[in-house]
Amino acid sequence: MTVGDWPLLAVALPFVAAALTPFVLRYAEAAAPYLLCLFPAAIFAAFAAAIPGIAAGQSLNCGIDWLPAVGIRLSVRVDGLSSLFALLISGIGTFIVLYAGAYMKGHPGIGRFFSSLFLFMGAMLGLVLADDLISLFVFWEGTSIASFLLIGFDHTRQAARRAAFQALVITGLGGLSLLAGVLLAGQIAGVHSLTELLASGEALRGSPLYPLVLALFLGAAFTKSAQMPLHVWLPNAMEAPTPVSAYLHSATMVKAGVYLLMRLNPVLGGTPAWESILPFVGGVTLIGGALLALRQTDLKLMLAQTTVASLGLLVMLIGLDTDAAIAGAVAYLLAHALFKGALFMVAGAIDHESGTRDIRRLGGLRRAMPVTCAAAALAGLSMAGIPGFFGFVAKETLYGALADLRVWAAIALAVCGNALMFxxxxxxxxxxxxxxxRATPRHAHEGPIGLWAGPLVFGAKGLAIVLALPLAVSLTLGPAVNAVAGHPVDLTLHALPEHVELPLLLSLLTMALGVAAYLSADRLRSLLDTLAAVLKWGPDRGFDQAIAALLRLATLVTRSLQSGRLEAYITATMVLTALALLVPMTVHGEWPALPVWPHLLLHEWAIVAIAFVGLVAVLRARTRLTAIVSLGAQGFAVATLFMLFGAPDLAFTQFMVETLSVVILALVMTRLKLAERDHRPLGQKVIDGSIAGAAGLGFGALLLRVTQTPFDSRLSDFYEANSRLVAHGRNVVNVIIVDFRGLDTMGEIAVVMITGLAILALVRVRARIVIHKEDDRS
Amino acid sequence: MMGTVIFRTLSPLISALTLMLAVFVTLRGHNDPGGGFIGGLIAASAFALLGLSHGVPAVRQALRFHPMSYAGFGLLLAVCAGLLPIFTGRSFFTALWTFPQVLGVEIALSTPMFFDIGVFFVVSGAMTSIALSLEQRGGGV
Amino acid sequence: MESVFALLVTAFMAVSVYLMLSRHIIRVLIGLALLGNGVNLLIFTAGRLTRETPPLIAPDAEAITGIVANPLPQALILTAIVISFSFFALLLVLGFRAYQDLGTDDTDGMRAAEPVDDPGPPEGY
Structure with missing residues (x-):
């Protein structure tokens, strides 16, 4: 590993932090958040230092082999787009760690919280930096799992468990879709990495499988980035502590889908399917999210629904696929991450200090929380798109892109959506x-610095970017736009419009509509509530129903396959065994030839006859003594047969085993009653008898067929030839057991040992085990 | 039947002879019929017989250690016999042979022999444990 | 000779399967014991039968000379006999303990792990 491999270290650093967190929290206590925030700050610094090189058009590639046999590497690629994301993840992450330190102060689960948060940070960094397609998938799933852990952080509440489960199911399905997508795309283009994939766009777009590839990638992106109707998990994810909502569910993780679409735009974009599906789904999500947001009274839920709307807007812009639209998308992405992260933190601070997030119970906090108020104002003005803030620049850019295209439906959607967000x-x-x-559950006052530092910085950043707009464009936004477009784009953004044109008029219209909507928000809300009462069968209910139906189906299948009756299991096993033996022999015409009359000596016939008699006697035994004696009889007959056919070792072993069997059977059977006669009615006896006969016939016929084929004696010959020369033993059987196949024997004596221990345990457990139904349920 | 004087008098003698037979069968196993499995079973039957005639506590006392301890020792011995070749640079379970002269008689010592003795202990220990624990519960036939 | 053994294996397998299909635990166990013997005989016969000549090398020879019984199936069966015995003992004790604790030797009555009135998994979160 060299200095040039630092991006790999940057990906690894959050995982290191996750492992160190418990120790830092234990030994640093109050100073812990300040120490922990150094991890993301260091990553931010590293990526910030790399900006000039990236802006000059370089891209850093490095990696280590993971599974070289199948071409999988743990490789990263830093270009304009991934470095913008990496800066956002580490930069926002720094303040989130500080914020969480203040927000979660004194919580007993704070160690688990920070560890999960760092796990997420590492996975998210890996996701946006990954070059290898399989690594991309692995990190993608990593973010889903970290999100699951963080949403379900307060796992004693059912709502949190449900939300975590729902998010995992939906984003997990998207993850599977992504895996199928990268495998299929990699197969079509014959590549393993994004870098190579970006160069093979022609091959993919021309492939007959293109629609499938597109559907798989869109499935991944739409689930992660909460496009309707898969958005339901995102509002529910507000069950997570507010730092998580601010970080994962507004600024970073939900942008993973957008990142994927931006990343693949040069490869999959530019087709009619891309340019119709994305704007449609994005547009519906924009309006739907904005309307749902207006319905809410909970600060966090309002923000969550507007996040859905903003993600819709981004997807729509990516789908429009012009350079200007992409510039708008990148600018809006940055603006949104800043103002939405800030507003979430403000909402959390208000909740933390006043005890409520219901806007109907909040008011007049400007005196009690002046700094938070200032931060909220900065972020809010950016979100509303007031001139002078970066939100306005982003909005102007995207309106400009829409105005160029003259797609009036998209323009109408964007204006309405933005007005609602205003x-x-x-x-x-x-x-x-x-x-x-107003009176709030807690007496509100300004929180500690951790609670307002982040919002203030992000809010101020919305102003600062505008002041240094050309620099921001040349260093971060421009390279990102180039990466998304797949070719160099001449990007200029204006802090204030230079001419009165359509975009400015659209902005003014948005503000006018927005003011109107703000003033009539309460009336709109009650109107929407009536509508929602009618349309209560939303996708959220549908999710519950689907999960319940899945559980019922699983129970049904389990019940029918696992009846709990041993008899049924054995019957199924034996029927299948008989079929497996008889059917192939019949199908392939491999039944054995009828044997000739065997030439056995008289005493051999006698022993075989004893075995048969023993078997029949076991079958017909009415008393336990008969059963034991006849079982012994067939066993000794088998032992004698071994003796007669050249296997003295087997004969001795069998004799000893039969003796011991008779002893222990006699010991146990004195306590176990053997039913007088077979319990089975005649019909059952006939069925069981047929199954048993078929299975027996199958084994017998197979054996006869085997003995009628030529015998391959090579292995036996080897043992016979080498037993004395190599292993110095004259008893070939024993030499095989203790020398040639010693490892097998070791396994076998271990099994004997374990059964001995198990029997000892069973005999010693004297306490009667009473099974309580409640115990199973708990 | 189990409590008769003849049985009680003869069983220690029979058990002792059986045990000697077990050791003999185990050690000759490499060249003639026999070996650890058979020897172990014979030894187990000797203890089972003694348990039936004199009661389980007497056998446990005679054994000093729990039968499963013998089994554990046997498994350890078998594994060590397999591990020994590793220290001479060979792979796991390669047989090592040495033929030292003791009092002018050549004696064959080998890892397979110790492995077989390990098998003997595992089988005899586990089987004795099974038989004794059942005899203790059942109280004899 | 092999055909007689094939017939014997057929009988062993059929009787053991018939016993295992019973609901009485003790019959199932006896069926299992017979199954072990049947399978051993099957392996033994599949390696071909040779009368009365065990696979022993004569003290003055370096390798087997002449026709002897096949040593390979014997090595397989020898350990199988001991293992099937130890499993038979385990199952016997298990069945005995189940009989003591559940008060029945009828497998249909042994529903502690999968109760008849099992309400199924909870449908909440």
Missing amino acids: AIAGQVALRPFLGAP
Whole structure:
């Protein structure tokens, strides 16, 4: 590993932090958040230092072999797009760690929380930096799992468990879709890495399997980035602690789907399917999310639904697929990550200090929480798209792109969606702070620095970017746009419009509509509530029903296959055994030839006859003594047969085993009653007898057929020839057991040993085990 | 029947002879019929017989250690016999032979022999444990 | 000779399967014991039968000379006999303990692990 491999170390660092967190928390206590935030800060610094090189058009590639036999590497690629994401993940992560330190202070599960958070950070960094397609999938699933752990952090509440489970199921299905997608795309293009895949767009788009590849990737992106109707998990994920909502469910993880679409735009984009599905789904999600947001009164839920709407807007822009639209998408992505992360943290701070997140119970907090109010105002103005803030620049850019295309439906959707988000920005960022102070569950006051540092920095960043717009464009936004477009784009953004054109008019219209919506928000909400009452069969209910149906189906299948009756299991096994033996012999015409009359000596016939008599006697035994004696009889007959046919070792062993069997059977049977006669009615006897006869016939016929084929004696010849020369033993059987196949024998004596221990345990457990039904359920 | 004087008097003698037979059968196993499995079973039957005639506690006392301890020792011995070749640079379970002269008689010592003795202990220990624990519960036939 | 052994194996297998299909635990166990013997005989016969000449090398010879019984199936069966015996003992004790604790030797009555009125898994979260 060399200095050039630092991006790999950057991916590994959060995992190291996750492992160290418990120790840091134990020994550093109050200072722990300040120490822990150094990890993401270091990663941020590393990527910030690499910016000039990236901006000059370089891309860093490095990696180590993982499974070289199948071409899988743990490799990363840093270009404009991935470095923008990496900066967001590490930069926001730094303040999230500080924020969480204040927000979760004193919580008993704080170690678990920070560890999960760092696991997520590592997985997310890996996801946006991964070059190898399989690594991409692995990190993608890593983010889903970390998200599951964090949503279900407060696992004693059922709502949190449900939300975590739902998020895992939906994003997990998307993950499987991604795996299928990368495997199929890699197969078609014959590549293993994103770098190579980006160069084989022609081959993919021309492939007859292109629609399938597209569907698989879209399945992954739409589940992760909460496009309708798969968005349900995102609002439910607000069960997570607020730092998680701010970090995973607004700024970073939900952008993974957007990242995937941006990344694959040069490969999969530009086709009619891409340019129709994405804008449609994105547009529906934009309006749907914005309307759902207006319905909410909970600060976090409002923000969550507007996140859904913003993700829809991003997907729509990517689907429009012009350079300007991509520029708008990248700009909006950055703006959204900053203002939404800040507003979530503000919502958390309000909740933390006042005890409620219901906007109807909040008001006049500007005096009690002045710094938080300032941060909220900065972020809110950016979200609303007020001139002077980066949100406005992003919105102007995307309106410009839409205006160029003259797709009026898209323009209408964007204006309506943005107007609604304007209204919600006001509701979230202004309403709690304006007006007369209201009584809240807790007496509100300004929180510790950790709670307001992040929002303030992000809010201020929305202003700072505008002031240094050309620099931001040339260093981060421009390279990202180039990477998404797949070719160099001449990007210029304007802090304020230079001419009065359509985009500016659209912005003004948005603001006018937004003010109207803000003022009539309560009326709109009650209107939407009536509508929602009618349409209560949403996808959220559908998820519950689907899971319940799956469980019922599984129970049904289990019940029918596993009746709990040993008889049924053995019957099934034996029927299948008989079929497996008889059917192939019949199908292939391999039944044995009728044997000639065997030439056995008289005493051999006598022993065989004893074995038969013993078997029949076992079958017909009415008393336990008869059963034991006849079982012994057939055993000794078998032992004698071994003796007669050149196997003295087997004969001795069998004699000893039969003796011991008779002894222990006699010992146990004195306590176990043997039913007087077979319990089975005649019909059952006939059925069982037929199954038994068929199985027996199968084994017998197979054996006869085998003995009628030529015998391959090579292995036996080897043992016979080498037993004395190599292993110095004259008893070939014993030499095979203790020398040639010694390892097998060791396994076998271990089994004997374990059964001995198990029997000892069974005999010693004297306490009567009473099974309580409640114990199973708990 | 189990409590008769003849049985009680003869069984220690029979058991002792059986045990000697077990050792003999085990050690000659490499060249003639026999070996650890058979020897172990014979030894187990000797203890089972003694248990029936004199009661389980007497056998346990005579054994000093729990039968499963013998089995555990046997498994350890077998594994060590397999591990020994590793220290001479050979692979696991390669047989090692040495033929030292003791009092002018050549004696064959080998890892397979110790392995077979391990088998003897495992089988005799486990089987004796099974038989004794059942005899203790059942109280004899 | 092999045909007689094939017939014997048929009888062993049929009787053991018939006994295992019973609901009485002790019959199932006897069926299992017979199954072990049947399978051993099957392996023994599949390696071909040779009368009365065990696979022993004469003290003055370096390798087997002449026709002897096949040593390979014998090595397989020898350990199988001991293992099937130890499993038979285990199952016997298990059946005995089950009889003591559940009060029945009828496998249909042994429903502790899978109760008849099992309400199924909970459908909540």
